Amino acid sequence: MKYCGEQGCKVLITSGRYCDNHRRRRKDKPVYSKNKSFYNTQAWKDLKAYCYQRDKGCCLRCGKFVFGRRAHHHHIVPIQINPRLKLDPDNIMTLCPQCHMIVENETNEKYRPKPKFDWKLS
Numbered sequence: 700m701k702y703c704g705e706q707g708c709k710v711l712i713t714s715g716r717y718c719d720n721h722r723r724r725r726k727d728k729p730v731y732s733k734n735k736s737f738y739n740t741q742a743w744k745d746l747k748a749y750c751y752q753r754d755k756g757c758c759l760r761c762g763k764f765v766f767g768r769r770a771h772h773h774h775i776v777p778i779q780i781n782p783r784l785k786l787d788p789d790n791i792m793t794l795c796p797q798c799h800m801i802v803e804n805e806t807n808e809k810y811r812p813k814p815k816f817d818w819k820l821s
Contacts, residue, residue: 773792
């Protein structure tokens with residue numbers, strides 16, 4: 700028997716590293732994407748490699764060099780808006796993970812439908 704690996708926990712356990720209260724839990728599922736099958740195609744992988752070489756591995760927003768697998772490739776016009784541009788190299792930009800979140804939020808705001816206001820004051 701040994702103590703739980705969590706700092707300050709005095710529960711004795713027979714196997715594993717943590718007691719039931721401190722056992723690490725796995726995340727449910729990775730982020731779901733409607734286009735997951737597209738992102739697994741060889742055409743997309745080839746386009747990503749081409750865009751990475753074209754941009755010389757640098758983020759187009761901040762200019763920082765991004766190592767291969769950490770590089771994100773962003774569709775300027777989202778696939779949901781115009782599916783014909785999903786394999787167009789001019790529609791893809793290489794970004795670092797931090798800038799990709801920022802640009803993704805800007806894109807979502809740009810293509811989100813604007814609420815309609817009823818300005819009748821009667």
